[in-house]
Amino acid sequence: MTATARLDPPSLPVEPGATRQVTLHVRNGGDIVEAYRFEVVGVPSAWASVEPAELSLYPGTADTVTVTLRPPRTPDTAVGPTPFAVRVLPVERPQDVTVPEGTVEVLPFHEIAAELLPRSNRGRLRARFQVAVHNHGNTPADVTLGAWDTDEKLRYRVHPAEAELAPGEQGHLRLTVRPRHRILRGAEKRHAFQVRVALAGLPGDPLDGAYEQRPLVPAMLPKALALAAASGVALTAAWFGVFKPAITSTAGAAVSSQASQAVQSAVKEQQKKVDAVASAAASQSAAAQAAGGGAGAGAGGGGGGGGKPSAQPSGGASGAAAAAGSGAAGANFYTPLSVRAGNGDSADATFTVPKGKTFLISDIVLQNPQGDYGTLTLDIDGSQVSLLALEDFRDTDSPWVTPLRVPAGGKVTMTVACRTPGSPPSAPKPTTCAESALLNGKMVAS
Missing domain, CATH: 2.60.40.10 (Immunoglobulins)
Structure with a gap:
């Protein structure tokens, strides 16, 4: 060698x-x-x-x-x-x-990355968030989640409170935020809070979030109630001022016509009785003249002319019936929106209200059948209506007490940001996120 x-x-x-x-x-x-x-x-x-x-x-x-x-x-x-x-x-x-x-x-090393999704959310009684945690280390990581706000105005619920992630694995912890005190009416109130993901007892960097607390009574509700009260007053005035007098006049005309017919019938019966009496008197006079002719005495006869009494019924029926019309209340209308977005991409779908129409949305049904991960945003003409984490729902129904008003030419847009496609049971793992929305309401003339 x-x-x-x-x-x-x-x-x-x-x-x-x-x-x-x-x-x-x-x-x-x-x-x-x-x-x-x-x-x-x-x-x-x-x-x-x-x-x-x-x-x-x-x-x-x-x-x-x-x-x-x-x-x-x-x-x-x-x-x-x-x-x-x-x-x-x-x-x-x-x-x-x-x-x-x-x-x-x-040697082993620990390294995690965390992200709060969404950073800001709104609601009347609660708001839902999720914390995406990725284990970049080469050893399993036991992570715990905590949340707090300096003013102590919020309550928090974490599910699950802790999780074990394998090397390279990504997990999601759900966070529900509730206000300690509710707002009946007035302006929205913003509450800032922080979330911290701890690994092996060592606290990580805090994540900043915000909860926009909405009042229990929507801002449009008092106006809607006032409009409803004004409509009730107008209907009451129309009843007493137009419909009820017209109905009364029609009923009076019908009663007057029936009375006139009854009078005419009574006069005809009385005329028949008078004619019968006159005929009997004429017969008796003829018999008397025949009996007195044989006595040679002057007979004095006199013809009596009798006139038939008559009765002229009087009266008439008059009146008019009132008709009430109601305007069209609008036709029931619904339209679907569906979006497919690739892993890590975003996509959107839009519905545009036709000319001369106004879409009053009273109910929105959202569906996430695959159990995808990401976010879904719904906005009207650029104004955000709803922002949800996909993993928080499979089917959700959002009725609106006061319908959302979308004018002619207005656009309703659903945007999906796909982070990870879901894993539906008994089916191959999809490569895209697939979400849909059903907009229900009435389509009325503008």
């Missing part, structure tokens, strides 16, 4: 991302001048390098080269001992190759 080689030290610890060096001693035991080339084996080539890469030695002489080890600071750098070796290859006599062996002990 023309060469001998050894590593010094033969074993050493190294933390991922750090650099450690090992000295390789090489001696030429042959009888000719020999050049040696070096190659590190047993670890990825990106981990190690040798300086110089080639060394020439006279017979009986020795020298050293430096082996540098740099394990990367990534989750897939395994913790524990990793054997390696340096192949020393003589150029003139390659059959005399020698391979000294060593061990590098890869």
Whole structure:
């Protein structure tokens, strides 16, 4: 053998991302001048390098080269001992190759990244957030989540309160924020709070968030109630001023017509009785004249003319019926919106209200059938109506006491920011996020 080689030290610890060096001693035991080339084996080539890469030695002489080890600071750098070796290859006599062996002990390291989604949310009784935690370390991480506000105006609920993440794994912790005191009416109030993700008992950097507390009574509700009261007063005035007098007049005309018919019928019956009496009197007079003619006496006869009594009924029926019309209240209308967004991308869908129409939205149904991760935003003409984390729902129904009014030409836009597509059961894992919305309400004339 023309060469001998050894590593010094033969074993050493190294933390991922750090650099450690090992000295390789090489001696030429042959009888000719020999050049040696070096190659590190047993670890990825990106981990190690040798300086110089080639060394020439006279017979009986020795020298050293430096082996540098740099394990990367990534989750897939395994913790524990990793054997390696340096192949020393003589150029003139390659059959005399020698391979000294060593061990590098890869140390564990902890590193996590956290993000609050969304940074700001609003609601009357509560608001939901989520904290995305990514374990960038090469060892499992036990993380806990805590939240607080300096004014102590909020309450917090975390689910789950702690989680264990494998190296490279990403998890999501849900955070529900509730106000300690409710606002009946008035302006919205902003509450700032902070969230901290702790790892192995060591607190991390705080994440800033905000909860926009909305009043229980919407700002439009008093106006809607006043409008409803005014409509009630107008309907009452219309009843007593128009509809009721018209109905009364119609009823009176009907009663008058019935009375006139009854009078005419009574007059006809009375006329029949008078005619019968006159006929009987004429018969009796004729009989008397026949009996007195035989006595030779002057007869005095007199014809009495009788007139038939008559009765002329009087009266009439008059009146008019009133008709009440109501304007069209609008037709029931619904329209769907659907969005597909790639992993890490955003996409949107828009509905535009036709000309001459106004869309009154009374109910919004959102669906996340795959269980995707990300955010869904719904806005009207650029004004945000709703912002939700996708993982907080599969199906959600949002009715509105006061309908959302979208004028002609107005746009309702649903935007989906896809962070990770979900994993539906009994189906291949999708490559895109898929969400939909159903807008329900009435389409009325402008």
